[in-house]
Amino acid sequence: MTTPLTLTPGRRPDGTALLTVSGEIDMSNSDAFAEALAKALDATAEPLVLDLSAVEYLDSAGLTVLFNHADRIELIAAPLLIPVLTVSGLSEITRVQGTDGPAAG
Structure with missing residues (x-):
C-alpha cells in the first residue's frame, strides 16, 4: 500500500521554482517523489x-x-523534520530553513 503523498509544483512570488510536498515520504512512494523532484529540477536552471x-514523516x-x-x-522544513535533516548531515550540504526562519545546524 502506498502512503499518501501530495506533490504540487509551482513558483514563489519572486519566480523561484517550488515543489510543495505534503504527507509522508517513505519507501512506498519515494519513486514518485524522486520523479516529481527530477521533473521540477528539469524545469529550472536555478x-x-x-x-x-x-511533511509528517x-x-x-x-x-x-x-x-x-x-x-x-x-x-523548507517543519520543526519535526529539522532534527532528521541535521542528524543525517543533509543540512550541512544544502540550505535548510525552518518554517520560522533559518534552521540551526
Whole structure:
C-alpha cells in the first residue's frame, strides 16, 4: 500500500521554482517523489525550493532522494523534520530553513 503523498509544483512570488510536498515520504512512494523532484529540477536552471513544511514523516528512502539532489535544492522544513535533516548531515550540504526562519545546524 502506498502512503499518501501530495506533490504540487509551482513558483514563489519572486519566480523561484517550488515543489510543495505534503504527507509522508517513505519507501512506498519515494519513486514518485524522486520523479516529481527530477521533473521540477528539469524545469529550472536555478536551485529548486522544496517545501517540506507539511511533511509528517520522512524515512531513509526519502532522505536518499534528497541527498541525490542536494546540490540543486533548498529545503523548507517543519520543526519535526529539522532534527532528521541535521542528524543525517543533509543540512550541512544544502540550505535548510525552518518554517520560522533559518534552521540551526
